[in-house]
Amino acid sequence: MNVRISVLASDEAASLESLADWLSGEPDLAGRFRLTGPDIRPGELGSMTDALVVAVGSGGVVSALASSLKAWLTHRKSDIRVRVEGPDGRKAIVEVDRGTVQDVETLIRAVLDSPTSE
Template sequence: MDLRMRLEHEDAEAFRALDLWLRREPDLRGRTSLVRTVPGPGEMGGVADVLMMAVGGGGAFTTLAASLRVFFAQPRRSDLTVRVETPDGRTIAVDAKRVANPEDLQREILGNSGES
């Protein structure tokens, strides 16, 4: 399953920090990529604003949830919100409080996709 992640508020520094944080996680190496979205009318493009993450229902997802929990615990990051979009178009807001229970978060993101 490929998840699309973006920060709720445009914060290029926090976005780069999240990307680097996840790339340093041994179980997530090679599963992340930055994507540039097509700019809308009147918008300038060129900055990657979506982080693609390939996860399955098992170990990679658990590692992602645990890594996000630690990321949000860092100074000045507890107020960030990451929007996670699933392949079926559902969007889930993930913040420091929500990532505290990775099992519930996994169930919510995986939803009815049939993956586990």
């Protein structure tokens, strides 16, 4: 099961690369994530990275992802919004306002376990 994470900010590609670097330091997430771009239609040129996809097969991985995401968000210098999307399209928005981070694990589990709207 995959979770798709996108950053809703003016520097989304740089922020996603920063998040990927941060997650690479988490042993429980090693080899479980990749940066990805949008689907390319015929006649279009390729685009930059627009999301990070994480394979979350077990509860331990969800907890590791939530902890790492929360730590990364807390260390951000500016307000930021991150969209977390489950495999069936359910979404949640994580907002950071002056270093205050919502309960990331609850939001991720809501996307994976029960209907959530944006």
